Amino acid sequence: MTLVLLYLVVLVLVGIVLFAVGSVLFGRGEVLPPLPQGTTATVLPASGVTGADVDAVKFTQTLRGYKTGEVDWVLDRLGREIDSLRGELDAVRAAHGVEDASLGDAQGAHALPPEYARDDT
Structure with a gap:
């Protein structure tokens, strides 16, 4: 038993x-x-945001999801x-x-394109 204990001590010392x-x-x-308090690594251009910019947005993950501030x-x-x-x-x-x-269309901007419209005839 002493020999096993000696091997264990030597193994720990070697480690x-x-x-x-x-x-x-x-x-x-x-x-x-670290980042200064109140800043984030999340970036968007100052103007002219494109779909690719939105696709590239990454949020810092926290325990319960994403940082709500970001x-x-x-x-x-x-x-x-x-x-x-x-x-x-508008200008x-x-x-x-x-x-x-x-504005004048009763269906508005949310109407489906004609190819998706339902034909009840």
Whole structure:
């Protein structure tokens, strides 16, 4: 029994020595500083957001999903971009005297294309 205990102690000591040598030789590598509080690695361009930009958005995962602050930021940013684009579109339509077809149409902009429309005849 003493021999087994001696082998176990020697094995633990060898493990400690190997770990110490590996730590000295390889170190911990380059340590990156943490992001400042209140910032995120989630990015979107300042204007002209495209579908590819939205597809490239990555959120930091937390224990219960994604960081709500990052998701809220992206949604707010996309909302402002959509509002800006709709404002520009309205200005162009007004400048050219084009009436918004979806306002006068009873079905509105959410109507299905004709190829998907249901034929009840």
